[in-house]
Amino acid sequence: MPVKKKAVVNRWIDFSPIDGPGNRTVIFFQGCNLNCSYCHNxxxxxxxxxxxxxxxxxLLTVDELIEKIEHNFSYISGITVSGGEPLLQVDFLKELFSRTKEFGLTNFIDTSGTVPFSxxxxxxxLTDGVMIDFKAGNNSDFLKVTGSDKLEIIKENIILLDDLGLLHEIRTVIAKGLIDYKKNTAEIAGFIAEIDPEIKFKMIGYRDHGVENGEDIREPTEEEMNKLVKLANSKGCNNIQIIG
Ligand code: SF4
Structure with a gap:
């Protein structure tokens, strides 16, 4: 008999209305390939x-995880896998997603976008949608924010997911003091608009709850966020949402 795959799971939320469409159970997988300055987890x-x-x-098999969240299945549209970086445990995800499909649920992925979807x-x-982070618009700022040089993979993933109709939204955290947030917003918005101006672009205002290394990072004001929306609009993005 084949050995059952196991994943390391940090925790889960039974019901969330903000992690993809509808009401969803969110599973936070342990382990990340980035080390973002403003990480909230x-x-x-x-x-x-x-x-x-x-x-x-x-440390759970798919059967064990399903057993722990199955009581939610009558009340949710589907599950969202998050983290950490859920794609570091991809074999487990494939098995999990095929099981949740048997229950008629949808599967969404919340990812940093640094693992190639190709x-x-x-x-x-087995995936119904992907929410992908776009943490900086150029390589040097991406390195500064995340400690990684994988920005090109994110761009390739966005193009592929958009082609496949699986790109649910792109998110960027707006944090002051770390990188030039206006320049980066303009770069990200320009990239998105070139692919499709209607892609949902979610700008999330940085909040310092739970951040360990955020001494030099500051929260943007409401006025600054509103100005960024105008900037992204001017670069061609039509579908912008502000959070926080
Ligand atoms: S990708 Fe997400 S979980 Fe990983 S370090 Fe960055 S903010 Fe934290």
Whole structure:
């Protein structure tokens, strides 16, 4: 008998109205390939081997995870996998998504976009939508925010997901003091508008709750956020939403 795949899960939320369409159960997977300065879930970054998972986390097979969240299934439209970076445990996701499909649920992915979707055809066939982060508009600022040089992968993923009709939204956190947020917003908006001006572009105002390394980062004001909307509009984006 094949050995069942296990994933390291940090936690889950039974019902969320903000992590994709409708009411959804959100599963936060443990482990991330980035180290963002403004991470709100720093406890999800560390990657653990199966035999070293702390007691505060969960090492689960798909059957065990389904057992823990199945009581929600009559009340939700589907599940959203988040993290951390859920795509670091992709084999588990494929098995999980095929099981949730059997329950008539939809599957959404909340990702940093730094794992290439072009190699994940099987997973995409089971996926109904992707929310993808766009943390900076150029390589040097992306490196400053995330410690990673994977911006090009995000751009390729966005183009692919848009082509496949699976791009639910693009999100960027607006944080002052870290990078030139106006320049980056203009760059990101320009990139989005060139692909499709109607892509949903969600701008999330940075809030310092739960951030461990945010000493030099500041929250934008409502007025500054409104100005950014005008800037993104002027670059051609038509579908902008402000959060926070
Ligand atoms: S990608 Fe998300 S979870 Fe990972 S470090 Fe960045 S903000 Fe945190």
């Amino acid at each position: 720093p406890e999800t970054i560390e990657i653990y081997e199966d035999d070293k998972v702390p007691e505060s986390l969960y 190699r994940q055809k099987e997973l995409l066939a």
